[in-house]
Amino acid sequence: MTDAPAVLPPLRIGPLTVDTPVVLAPMAGVTNRAFRRLCREHGAGLYVAEMVTSRALVERTPESLRIIRHDPDERLRSVQVYGVDPATVGAAVRMLAAEDRADHVDLNFGCPVPKVTRRGGGAVLPWKRDLFSAIVHAAVAAAEPYGVPVTIKMRKGVDDDHLTYLEAGRVAEDAGVAAVALHARTAADHYSGTADWSAIARLKEAVTSIPVLGNGDIWSAEDALAMVHQTGCDGVVVGRGCQGRPWLFADLAAAFHGSDARVRPGLREVAHAIRRHAELMVEEFDDELKALREMRKHMAWYLKGYVVGGELRRELGLVEDLAHLDRLLGQLDLDQPYPGEAAEGQRGRAGSPKRPVVPDGWLDSRELDDTFRAALAEAELSVSGG
Numbered sequence: 001m002t003d004a005p006a007v008l009p010p011l012r013i014g015p016l017t018v019d020t021p022v023v024l025a026p027m028a029g030v031t032n033r034a035f036r037r038l039c040r041e042h043g044a045g046l047y048v049a050e051m052v053t054s055r056a057l058v059e060r061t062p063e064s065l066r067i068i069r070h071d072p073d074e075r076l077r078s079v080q081v082y083g084v085d086p087a088t089v090g091a092a093v094r095m096l097a098a099e100d101r102a103d104h105v106d107l108n109f110g111c112p113v114p115k116v117t118r119r120g121g122g123a124v125l126p127w128k129r130d131l132f133s134a135i136v137h138a139a140v141a142a143a144e145p146y147g148v149p150v151t152i153k154m155r156k157g158v159d160d161d162h163l164t165y166l167e168a169g170r171v172a173e174d175a176g177v178a179a180v181a182l183h184a185r186t187a188a189d190h191y192s193g194t195a196d197w198s199a200i201a202r203l204k205e206a207v208t209s210i211p212v213l214g215n216g217d218i219w220s221a222e223d224a225l226a227m228v229h230q231t232g233c234d235g236v237v238v239g240r241g242c243q244g245r246p247w248l249f250a251d252l253a254a255a256f257h258g259s260d261a262r263v264r265p266g267l268r269e270v271a272h273a274i275r276r277h278a279e280l281m282v283e284e285f286d287d288e289l290k291a292l293r294e295m296r297k298h299m300a301w302y303l304k305g306y307v308v309g310g311e312l313r314r315e316l317g318l319v320e321d322l323a324h325l326d327r328l329l330g331q332l333d334l335d336q337p338y339p340g341e342a343a344e345g346q347r348g349r350a351g352s353p354k355r356p357v358v359p360d361g362w363l364d365s366r367e368l369d370d371t372f373r374a375a376l377a378e379a380e381l382s383v384s385g386g
Contacts, residue, residue, distance in 0.1 A: 004258035007228060011211060011235045013046070014149025014178035016076060016104060020044040021235030022224070022252045023181070023213060025153070026051050026080040026106070029294070030243065033069055034280035038273070039242065042263070043249025046076055051108050054083030054092035066284075068101055077101070080153070082108040083135065084121045084376045090138035097146035107139055109154040109168070112187040114357040120376050123155040123187035124358050126164040128368045131376075133171050140176040149178035153215070153237070156199050158356050159188035162363055165199065169207040181213035181237045187356040191240070191348075200231040213237050219345050221248070221255035221262065243347040244301025246273060264338035267306050271329045274302050278325055288321050295319065305343030306336055 011021035022045035024031055029050070036047040049067055056064035070077040079102040083089035089107070096102040109132070111122030126132040139150045152172050157163035169180050182203050184195040195216025204212045214227045215237035224236045242248045247263040254261040265273070277298065281291035299316040308316075312331055319325050359372060368376075 006258050007225060007256050008235065011046070011179075011213075013104060013151060013211065015147055016149060016178075018044075018046045018076065018235070020253045020256050021213075022046070022249065022256065023235060023237040024048055024242065024249075025215060025237045025239035026108070027239055027243075029297070032067070032281075032284055033071060034277060034284040035246070036074070037071055037280055038246040038277050039249050040074070042247045043251075043253040045249055045252070046078055046104070047074070048078040048080050048106055051080045051082050051111070054081050054085070054088045057081065057092040057095055058088060068096070076103045078104040078106065080106040080108050081139070082111065082116070082121065084119070084125060084131070086131075086134040086138040089135050090142040093139045093148075093150065094142040097143045097148040102148060105139065105143055105148060105150050106181075107136065107150065107152045109152055110183050112155065112185075112190050112356070114354075117187055118357040118359065120359050120362060120372060124158045124356060124362065126154060126168040127158055127162060127363065127366065128372070129164075129167065129171065129366050131368045132164075132168060133175065136172050136175045136177060144176070150176075151179040151181065152177055153181040153183065155183050155189075156186045156196065158358065158363065159186050165203055166206045169203050169212075173207050173210055177210065179211040179213060179234075180207055181215055183215040183237070183239075185216055188353055190352075190354050191350045192352050193350075197227055197231050200227070200233050204232045204234075211235060215239065217241075219347075221251035224252055225255055240347045244298055244304060245347075246277075266334075266338055267332055267336035268334040270302055270306065271332055271334055274299070275325065275329065278322060282322065292319050292321055292325065295325075301347050304347065305339040305341075306332075307339075308332065 008021045011018040024039055024045060024047040026048040031050050039047055052064050052067045068079050079096055081092050093105050096105055109126050116122040117124045143150050154165055154168055156165045165182055172180050182200050184197055184199045200214040211234035213235045214231055214233040218224050218236055218238050219241045227236055250263045278295050281295055282288050285291045296317050296319060316328050
């Protein structure tokens with residue numbers, strides 16, 4: 001083991017300081033309170049809750065209030081808000097700040113899911129520069145009296161012919177956001193191919209007074225270090241790479257503090273993490289069946305690379321309660337050591353590039369017209385955009 005000087009200084013987001021410049025990306029159905037706790041137990045950083053829509057917050061729907069719940073010991077409570085109406089976004093951010101429900105608010109301009117983009121939201125919204133600017137200004141103005149910093153997370157643009165990230169970054173900087181994060185893919189890329197880290201470097205050159213964070217294809221601590229060295233970014237945002245690997249945050253903390261220590265769990269340690277995750281999910285949902293059904297998607301991520309057997313994998317993907325989970329975990333060969341490369345790399349399905357689904361005529365102009373203003377009223381989904 002070797003130790004060297006820290007790779008980056010602490011990340012400063014407005015008045016907040018994050019000692020390890022690592023951010024857990026908000027992921028619908030994944031970064032709930034249970035998973036955030038599990039990640040915090042392994043490492044350090046800023047852990048962002050699942051995306052929640054501004055309308056749902058303003059209406060105080062039970063699900064939106066569950067999403068923004070934080071543990072008492074979550075030192076920096078971070079919430080990501082999605083919205084397409086400046087007034088509604090402003091009202092949601094004001095609620096979070098005035099009622100002391102968050103220490104940091106992130107705005108989502110990166111979601112590529114068709115149910116969001118077909119109504120002009122998520123990753124395709126910055127194409128309408130006046131709408132983008134109005135939303136960002138509204139959020140910053142709502143949060144500023146309470147000292148709550150606002151950041152944005154975005155993609156490169158709609159597709160390679162409709163890039164928005166450099167202009168959006170400068171607009172956000174001028175509007176007073178505390179940091180910008182770039183997932184270095186377009187909406188059309190979805191999660192396919194290789195993230196274009198050179199775009200992060202270009203954004204870093206364009207946005208000079210606030211931190212620029214990089215996101216995309218960080219599957220290991222070594223990937224995070226490579227992104228920093230190649231782009232000059234001030235920190236990294238980790239999404240799919242930590243699915244089934246909450247200990248990745250221990251690796252990242254070690255790497256950014258100059259250590260080559262890494263967590264290499266055997267199957268016994270993985271099984272313990274699965275059981276701990278399941279317990280926390282039961283606490284989160286207060287419904288054992290719902291909690292274990294939510295756990296099912298995590299099983300393949302946790303067990304990637306380990307010898308499990310097709311039938312047992314299938315049964316774990318159908319687990320219904322803690323007793324059932326215990327029986328299945330007891331059938332694993334828990335003496336298996338860490339399988340190395342087989343357990344690493346990409347998690348989940350990357351898919352293939354997709355033509356972005358946008359409102360008819362959306363790309364004809366950079367400005368918003370009355371037709372789209374009416375349509376955008378329907379884009380405020382009930383809770384989460386995925």
